Amino acid sequence: MNGQGQRKTTIPAHWSWKKVKYLASLRSGDSITSDSISDSGDYPVYGGNGLRGFTSSATHRGDYVLIGRQGALCGNINYASGEFWASEHAVVVDTHGNCNVRWLGELLRSMDLNQYSQSAAQPGLSVDVIANLEIPVPPRAEQRYIADYLDREIQQLDALVGAKDRMLGLLAEKRRALIARAVTRGVNLNTPLHDSGIPWLGQIPAHWGTERSKWLFRERDERSLTGEEEMLTVSHLTGVTPRSEKDVNMFEAETNEGYKVCYAGDLVINTLWAWMGAMGVSPVHGIVSPAYNVYEPGERLDPAYVDALSRIKVFAEEATRFSKGVWSSRLRLYPEGFFEIWMPVPPLPEQRAIVAHIADETAKLDALRAAAEHTVGLLKERRSAIIAAAVTGQLKIPEAA
Secondary structure, three states, rough: OOOOOOOOOOEEEEEEEEEHHHHOEEEEEEEHHHHOEEOOEEEEEHHHHEEEEEEEOOOEEEEEEEEEOOOOOOOEEEEEEEEEEEEEEEEEEEOOOOOOOOHHHHHHOOOOOHOOOOOOOOOOOHHHHOOOOEEOOOOHHHHHHHHHHHHHHHHHHHHHHHHHHHHHHHHHHHHHHHHOOOOHHOOOOOOOOEOOOOOOEEEEEOOEEEEEHHHHEEEEEEEEEOOOEEEEEOOOOOOEHHHOOOOOOOOOOOOOOOOOOOOOOEEOOOOHHHHHEEEEOOOEEEEEEEOOOOEEEEEOOHHHHHHHHOOEEEEEEEEHHHOOOOOOHHHOOOOOHOOOOOEOOOOOHHHHHHHHHHHHHHHHHHHHHHHHHHHHHHHHHHHHHHHHHHHOOOOOOOOOO
């Protein structure tokens, strides 16, 4: 493809180079408020990233290519047909019958239009820039052959990717269930159980104890004098991790003096997002936001066991019960609420055995996950390669030979 200094690809002799604007017109969609979009309605609403919902009127009728116009995913390709509303975040590509819609869409997909975005703060595509890109154009009959071929091949590859994605979902669910069962029931399936008397726990091994968090943890409220310690962040996905390992864009204070100190083994709770499970045990010494709460586990608890327990779904739900606020977005888990939570207390050697069991079993699941993710990556690479080869004439398609 050629545009803005790109080198032209070699194409079959009977193909030609044309600017996009000589095959189709490009125009941004029409503004629509979020209040006008609902979960059901007469006409679908398409934005820059595909279907957004439904509304009561339409802006277009027919078959079109849609290009994402703004945001990190600008340049992505979708299709719309029938009657629909195209929002201002989509560029509507109207071929006016001059070329095959599906062929043009896949050709544009192969061009990585995101590279032409013009603003780093809020990436966006210029309609004029895209319209003036030169593209390789085969005869109409070949366009249809290419589109039909890609439909078949992409459908097969997408089915394989979908199967792997479902497998990844099942592995993730199995991982969560394995951890939840281990920290609340132990690793010995034959251990006698009894009712813990705690609704969120249910039955636990008969020889385990239970205790309020108040008697298991001590709040730590030490403050950094220099702010030079490792800055840590807490999320519901990864627990406690160094901010340097995360790709985060957030406000940073001029100084971290006065931030809360936590030590390796301390439980850190993101007060604002505790209801989502944003908590965990810190693996390193560091500092966290003054808005977080830090707790030192007592001698009866193994920190690694606390980390596993605090990050299961039912624990977050129990934390929510003791949080203060009206809506989930405004709930806060303060120390007085956390100290009301009852927790299981297995014997220390058993806590360590549970942690080891979780490590062994999740390592197996993580290996399967990594293999599945690698396969998905290869399938997506093959998908892109097939599209690029087909739309530039580098791939022999039987019907077009």
